[in-house]
Amino acid sequence: MKIKIILAWLSLALISGCAASSTRCQIEGYLGPMEIEVRSQNQRITELRVLSHEDTAEIADPAFAEFIAQVLEYQTLQIDAVAGATESCQALRRGIEQLLKRQGFTDEQCFRPLPETPVKQEEPLKTYDVVVIGGGGAGLTAAVSAAQQGASVAVLEKTGSLGGNTIRATAMYNCVDDALQRPLNIADSEQLFFEETYNGGHQKAKPELVRILTSQADEGLAFLQELGLQIDTVIDNCLGGEHARGHYSKAHNGTDFIQVLGDACAREGVDLYLNTKAEALLQDDSGAIIGVTAAHERQTIQFEARRGVILATGGFGYNVEMRMHYDQSLTGDLLCSNAPGTLGEGIVMAEAVGASLMNMEYIELYPMADIYDGGLHNSIPNAINHGILVNTQGDRFIREDAGRDELAEAIRSQEHGFVYSIADDDFSTLQEDRDFLEGLVLMGQVVKADSLDELARLLDLDPVLLNTAIADYNRSVEAQNDPRFHRKTLINKIDHPPFYATAKTVTVHHTLGGVEINERTQVLNSQKQPIPHLFAAGEVTGGIHGANRLGGNSFPDCIVFGRIAGTEAARN
Numbered sequence: 055m056k057i058k059i060i061l062a063w064l065s066l067a068l069i070s071g072c073a074a075s076s077t078r079c080q081i082e083g084y085l086g087p088m089e090i091e092v093r094s095q096n097q098r099i100t101e102l103r104v105l106s107h108e109d110t111a112e113i114a115d116p117a118f119a120e121f122i123a124q125v126l127e128y129q130t131l132q133i134d135a136v137a138g139a140t141e142s143c144q145a146l147r148r149g150i151e152q153l154l155k156r157q158g159f160t161d162e163q164c165f166r167p168l169p170e171t172p173v174k175q176e177e178p179l180k181t182y183d184v185v186v187i188g189g190g191g192a193g194l195t196a197a198v199s200a201a202q203q204g205a206s207v208a209v210l211e212k213t214g215s216l217g218g219n220t221i222r223a224t225a226m227y228n229c230v231d232d233a234l235q236r237p238l239n240i241a242d243s244e245q246l247f248f249e250e251t252y253n254g255g256h257q258k259a260k261p262e263l264v265r266i267l268t269s270q271a272d273e274g275l276a277f278l279q280e281l282g283l284q285i286d287t288v289i290d291n292c293l294g295g296e297h298a299r300g301h302y303s304k305a306h307n308g309t310d311f312i313q314v315l316g317d318a319c320a321r322e323g324v325d326l327y328l329n330t331k332a333e334a335l336l337q338d339d340s341g342a343i344i345g346v347t348a349a350h351e352r353q354t355i356q357f358e359a360r361r362g363v364i365l366a367t368g369g370f371g372y373n374v375e376m377r378m379h380y381d382q383s384l385t386g387d388l389l390c391s392n393a394p395g396t397l398g399e400g401i402v403m404a405e406a407v408g409a410s411l412m413n414m415e416y417i418e419l420y421p422m423a424d425i426y427d428g429g430l431h432n433s434i435p436n437a438i439n440h441g442i443l444v445n446t447q448g449d450r451f452i453r454e455d456a457g458r459d460e461l462a463e464a465i466r467s468q469e470h471g472f473v474y475s476i477a478d479d480d481f482s483t484l485q486e487d488r489d490f491l492e493g494l495v496l497m498g499q500v501v502k503a504d505s506l507d508e509l510a511r512l513l514d515l516d517p518v519l520l521n522t523a524i525a526d527y528n529r530s531v532e533a534q535n536d537p538r539f540h541r542k543t544l545i546n547k548i549d550h551p552p553f554y555a556t557a558k559t560v561t562v563h564h565t566l567g568g569v570e571i572n573e574r575t576q577v578l579n580s581q582k583q584p585i586p587h588l589f590a591a592g593e594v595t596g597g598i599h600g601a602n603r604l605g606g607n608s609f610p611d612c613i614v615f616g617r618i619a620g621t622e623a624a625r626n
Contacts, residue, residue, distance in 0.1 A: 075157040076101075081149040084109045084141040085431065086497070092153035097163060099129060102150065107142075110222065110309070113393075114142045116215045121146060130166040137213040137329070140394045141427075182208045182325070184623045185346050185359040186366055187332040187400060190218025191308070191612035192592025192619075193366030194315035198281070199620025200364075201322035207620075208357055209324060210348050212331035213395050216316050218368050219593065220612060222393060223308040224430050226292045226300035227278075227613075228606035229271035234289045235299065242297050244269050250296055251607060254457060255566075255600020258413060262573055263597050267607070267614055274613035275301060283314045288484070292605025293422060293438050293458060296542065300606040306486075311609070330355070332399070335363060335407050335588070342586035343407065362587040362623030365577070366616065369565030369593035370398025371417070377562065380415045389428025390562040391420060400594045404569045407588070408579045413567035413596035418603050419462035420563035424499075425472050428561035432499045434477050434554050435487040440546055441477030442527055443558075446470050448515030450523045453541035459602040462560045472559040474513060476524075478550045491554065500556045509553045524548050564603055567596040575619040589623050591615040 076093040086108030093101040102122045107114060117139030124133045131151055135143035154164050184200040186193045189211030201207045230242050247268040252261055279285060284304045291298040303310035319326060329350060336345040336356070345358040370376045371392040377384045405411060424432045434441065438454055443461075445451050445468045452464040465473050482488060494500040503509035506524060510517035528547040530536040536544060569577050569590050576584035592612045599607065 077153045077156050078105070079149055079153055081145060081152070083107050083145045084114075084427070085429070088145060088149065090146065090149045090153070092150055092157070094154065094157050094159070097159065099126060099154070102126065104146065109139075109142045113139050113215055113217060113221060117143055118146060120214050125150065128166070128168055130164070130168060132165045132168050137395055139214070179356045179358055180208065181358040181360065182206045183359070183361045184208075184364065184620070185210065185357045185362075186364045186620075187346060187403075188218065188366035188368060188592070188594070189213075189216040189326065189328075190366060190368055190592065191220030191311055191315065191609065192594075192616040193218070193364070194312070194319055195277075195613050195616030196364045196366055196589075196591055196620035196623070197324045198315060198318045198322055199617045200624040201319070201324050201620075203621055203624035205361060205624035207322075207324045209319065209326050210330045210332050210346065210357065211326065211328050212399075213393075214329050216326070216328075217308065217312045217393075219393050219396060220609075221308040221312045222391065222430070223608065224292075225303055225306060225308045225311060225609065226290065226606035227271075227275055227302075227609040228292070228295070228299050228604070229275050229301065229610060230268075230299055231272065231275075231289065231301065234287065234301075238289065238298070240289070240298050242299055246297060247271070247299065251604055252600070254295075254604045255602050257600065258416065259600035260597040263571070264600075266573060266618075267598060267610060270614045270617075271610035274610050274617060277617060278311065278314060278613060281314045281318045283310060290436070291439065291543070293420075293461070295604045295606060296455070332367070332403065335403050337407055340586070341408070343588040359587065361626040362589055364575075364619045364623055365400045365404060365569065365588070365590040365594050366592045366619070367398075367400025367403075367594050368393075368396045369568065370401060371396050371562045371565050373397040377417055377565065380567070381417055384417060384562060388419075388562055389423060389559065391423060391428050391430055392562065396565075396593075398565075400590075401568055404577055404588070404590070404594075407585060409585060409588070410570040410578045410580050410582065411567065411596060412570045413600065414565075416566035416599075416601045417562065418458060418564040418566055418599075419466070419560040421458055421461035421465050421560050422475065422558045423561035423563075425557045425559045428559075430561075430563075432494055432556060433558070434475055434491060434494075434500060434556055435482050435484075437475045437477045437481060437556075439543055440481045441475060441548060442524070443473050443475055444515070444520060444523055445473050446515070448510060448513075448517070448520035448523065450527065450539065453536065453539035455541055455543045457602050458605065465558070465560050472557050474515070474555045475558050476509070476548065476553065476555045478548045478553050480546050480550050481554070494556070495554075500554055503553050503555075504551050506553060509555055513555055564599075564608060565593060566599045566601065566603060568594045570597055571595050571615075573618075574622045575615055576622070587623075587626060589619040591619040
């Protein structure tokens with residue numbers, strides 16, 4: 055659904071007596087069409103507006119406002135894209151350039167050089183009890199938790215908005231929930247959750263950390279609900295999982311989580327520093343961490359942390375050089391679902407002060423990504439549970455409830471490197487899911503057909519292979535036995551038209567390695583001893599998931615260990 059926004063008019067005084075020009079255009083934004091308007095007078099840009107767009111509003115809106123303000127101030131498109139919204143700002147830049155040239159601007163007028171700005175003097179030291187580096191799910195959770203213990207807290211976020219990878223996520227939160235699971239005859243327990251997580255990670259995680267994750271996930275969800283998060287009554291299992299224990303927010307995305315955590319930070323008096331990039335950890339003579347050096351608008355700021363620094367900077371999925379250092383196959387031609395800011399700086403900073411790293415070679419490829427941008431949007435809801443995957447010939451090639459690593463490897467090995475996710479009209483009983491899917495059909499991102507033969511024709515698949523594959527699958531559902539691929543979740547047949555299909559590929563999604571921590575989230579050195587006053591939570595850490603991550607486990611990872619880190623640092 056198109057997101058309509060109203061940005062405040064950002065304008066310069068008009069020069070009287072000169073004719074003004076105003077033009078509009080629709081361009082392709084990051085996630086869909088974007089409509090913009092540009093006004094100019096006497097070869098000066100006077101007004102810019104984004105009238106509508108389909109990008110994630112919580113990320114794009116503040117970025118657009120910041121980008122437009124700079125264009126108007128400096129009268130040039132020679133402006134850096136706002137960190138965290140690079141693709142959206144680049145699309146906006148292209149649209150503005152197009153409209154300015156319609157109004158008679160030359161290349162030189164569109165891209166005037168920026169004036170030289172003198173480097174500002176260093177600001178005085180800023181002092182807090184706890185300094186959190188990173189404004190995503192783990193960082194904001196840590197900040198709220200530390201503030202609830204009475205600590206003064208600063209959050210340093212290098213981009214212009216909060217959210218990190220959390221705000222981009224599909225936002226399933228795994229935890230055992232007897233009240234929701236029992237009426238659905240779902241047999242689950244903390245022990246089953248532990249075993250599925252530990253074994254799903256091929257036993258490469260630290261079992262004591264997995265135990266904390268699985269035993270405290272329910273407390274983490276209760277913490278979010280106390281902060282105001284509304285949870286849907288639907289419970290589901292995510293890609294790569296066996297038991298349905300996944301909870302959704304009402305919005306079914308990460309926006310709700312970040313909104314609730316951001317509001318809690320405001321209530322608790324947490325100071326948020328946006329566009330503030332941490333550059334180094336500060337140590338005293340004993341090796342204890344005493345603060346952070348950060349850059350903000352060409353000035354250096356030192357943040358003193360009296361009790362502790364918490365690393366919550368996320369992973370390094372967007373850093374091609376760094377990921378190829380650990381896995382040569384993850385080249386730059388692979389798509390990536392991460393925020394552009396996930397470059398691994400927190401890991402580098404920690405390593406510089408002696409931190410031990412673990413599981414760095416384990417980098418998760420998500421097997422059901424958009425084939426154009428690697429994002430997690432544009433999927434048929436519940437398609438893994440209620441549908442099948444076929445290759446570009448039209449045949450099944452794997453059990454669809456396999457682990458993410460197994461699915462990703464199988465998809466990468468297919469001809470052309472992508473496959474089709476197929477479901478019928480029984481994919482969901484929720485009206486919001488059905489409305490969402492119809493929107494994707496209208497945008498041409500999902501194919502809809504009244505018969506399997508028509509679907510095969512639209513996708514250029516072998517109709518005999520497709521019909522045979524689905525008939526075999528339907529017999530497996532009836533028998534509750536899949537002799538060909540041994541799929542376990544055989545919920546419903548695919549026999550109720552219309553039929554839906556969308557192309558899917560793999561994307562770099564989650565880096566499973568990072569700094570090594572103990573049960574108190576203290577960062578460990580090479581001798582496995584805590585580095586005094588340094589804590590970490592979220593994707594910057596290793597040892598939580600092992601060699602493979604279960605879908606729905608990243609949110610409790612952020613919340614559970616973010617709460618521990620904030621509490622431990624505040625009490626330090």
